[in-house]
Amino acid sequence: MEDSAKGRDRANAGLWQAPPWQESWQYAIDAWQRTILFCDVLRRRGNQYAEHNSSPVPHVLRFDVKLVLSGRMLPRPVNYGLVRIVPPADVIVDPGKRPFVVVDPRAGHGPGIGGFKADSEIGAALQAGHPCYFIGFLPDPVPGQTIEDIMRAQAAFLEKVIELHPEADGKPCVIGNCQAGWAVMMLAATRPELFGPVIIAGSPLSYWAGVRGTNPMRYTGGLLGGSWLTALTGDIGGGKFDGAWLVTNFEGLNPANTLWGKQYNVWSKVDTEAERYLEFERWWGGHVNLNAEEMQFIVDKLFVGNRLATAEIVTSDGMRIDLRNIKSPILCFCSKGDNITPPQQALGWILDLYRSVDDIRAHGQTIIYAMHETIGHLGIFVSGKVAIKEHAEFASNIDLIDTLPPGLYEAVLIPHTIENIAPDLELGEWIARFEPRTFDDLREMGGNDPEDERRFATVRRVSEINLGLYRTFAQPFVQVIASEHAASWLARLHPARLPFEFFSDSNPLMASIATLADQVREERQPVGPDNMFAALQDFMSKQIETTLDLWGAWRDQAQEQVFLAVYGSPMLQAAVGLHATDELPRHYPGEQPETLAFIRARIAELKARIGEGGLREASIRALVYVGRGYGLDERQLAVLRRIRARHREGLSLQEFKRILREQSLMLLVDEPAALAALPSMLPSSHEQRTAALAAVREVIESTGEMNEDVQARMSCVEALFSDGTGKPAIVRETPVRASVRARRTS
Incomplete structure (x- = not known):
């Protein structure tokens, strides 16, 4: 009796485990039911695919x-x-x-x-x-x-x-x-x-x-020999390129997810994942042509x-x-x-x-x-x-x-x-x-070295040669034998499309799935996560995914090594007109003479106008100077909007943008001259100078405490905004800084 009582106590505490044969039977029922429900999800996906593609304007927008x-x-x-x-x-x-x-x-x-x-x-x-x-x-x-x-x-x-x-x-x-x-x-x-x-x-x-x-x-x-295969696919498609091939390329990048993970996730969690899966597959299966x-x-x-x-x-x-x-x-x-x-x-x-x-x-x-x-x-x-x-x-x-x-x-x-x-x-x-x-x-994110650049430049030239050969010797024959009817059947039988049509009501073999799925939902018997066979199922799934991931990594590494070896060959590079002594295997526009001439002309223009403008230009120049290297954020924009609201005659956004860009460039090309010109751009009124300086400080201080560099720049601007009467145009605390200080000390 004592042992019986202990057993009941353990069961009540949730510690009791069913015998293995019972767990196996429970898991078998659950797995069978999940398989029927999963087949029904695939059936619904196929029907959804047909309905979506029959729409005059198929799309997946949620909004009207x-x-x-x-x-x-x-x-x-x-x-x-x-x-x-x-x-x-x-x-x-x-x-x-x-x-x-x-x-x-x-x-x-x-x-x-x-x-x-x-x-x-x-x-x-x-x-x-x-x-x-x-x-x-x-x-x-x-x-x-x-x-x-x-x-x-x-x-x-x-x-x-x-x-x-x-x-x-x-x-x-x-x-x-x-x-x-x-x-x-x-x-x-x-x-x-x-x-x-x-x-x-x-x-x-x-x-x-x-x-x-x-x-x-x-x-x-490069591994496909260039773009000749694109031309062949378009010719076989009767002048159209089937977008399902692009989808196949994307899926091939992650074989573990494509071949196993995505389907297993739905099958193992079919009671909760079905709708999310169907929602995404509605877009994923909506193939289009180019x-x-x-x-x-x-x-x-x-x-x-x-x-x-x-x-x-x-x-x-x-x-x-x-x-x-x-x-x-x-x-x-x-x-x-x-x-x-x-x-x-x-x-x-x-x-x-x-x-x-x-x-x-x-x-x-x-x-x-x-x-x-x-x-x-x-x-x-x-x-x-x-x-x-x-x-x-x-x-x-x-x-x-x-x-x-x-x-x-x-x-x-x-x-x-x-x-x-x-x-x-x-x-x-x-x-x-x-x-x-x-x-x-x-x-720092990484990139190509000159040898890699030369390899890709070789691919481009090989592609041009192969495309020319295809168009000269093969394309005329392919276009003659290609037909619209054949292109239609090839598209329908494409591996990316076929599963949608196979698992749908158009397939007589799926006729009984909907009825079976309804019965399963009424008698659903899912197992808990503590079922030993459910745990084994997840373990096996992870092993399959790991194996596919390893195979994908090996495949990618092998392809990379083949690419590097083939297109790094000095013989192949020489055959297509490239040589190891070539400094630049491709075009860099930033190094071209016309680009350098444009930059020189732009700098001369900005220097000639460095003293132009009034209070607005001077204030924006000061703002850019103080904030340079400090970063900008939305708190400063919020303050700018508030200042603009206080001055209804303020600049439009586009005019402010134009002045900001010009003043930034003037500081870039000649910062000492741009700063020296500030006093002559400012009005003589002490009140106007002080108000402008207060606006600059209010924007800068909206991010909190200023670092030493920004404080030094702010002091320089305060001196430049002084009117020479002994009254420095200094604003010690703005409303924004006061509110931040008060909030931190409260």
């Missing part, structure tokens, strides 16, 4: 939209369109704020991923009060449309947005996701007057860049040719696409966890185009980068956590981004605490701060 302009109605028709996002009932947008335009990638999947969730890029812009637009596309291209046609169409879309918002305080902020990023940058380089700040998320711009051992995708073009000519341009000019970051692309009307022509701030958002667009490919174009940060400033450009530590490629513009934090801060601080002095910055988000903010500055949970950076900061 209204068509504004169809690309099919343009002189050069394209399959793109501009829609306005209808704000949810609980969101109010301000027509005075600049509009946001989100452009989604056409990289194998359909549109809508930028507004896939309520917490998204579009959601963040709406929550910040900005009108929002979306540029999407149809599954099939208009016959004959080219990348240039798409650029012209998107320019027409932006012109329409600007026309609809004449009262907006600034041109549209344009967000380009992944492949759309380079397309937006190309357009901004040719039509800079249409753009406010440009945000590119997970966008490759420097295609050869990367680090050995971690970025295998950049070797693909014209063969479009895809050939992308591979030849970008992925293999790497001509965008070196200003080598020239449009059909003779315009060179040079990213240095972009006049709006550029914010590059990337992640160390992204194996599709690693940071080197997202930021390497800066090192390709410019010689130094001073070169960036001389062109009047502002470049910002934001680095996430872990998020994957899709998470950059899909993850709700990223949208709530990074994209929300970008949206709410877009005016600050638009007024940063020329230069290179890193966006850093610091938590909002009671110590680092005045109580009367209304800010969110994070404070966006923009810290000055140098080219050494970019180089």
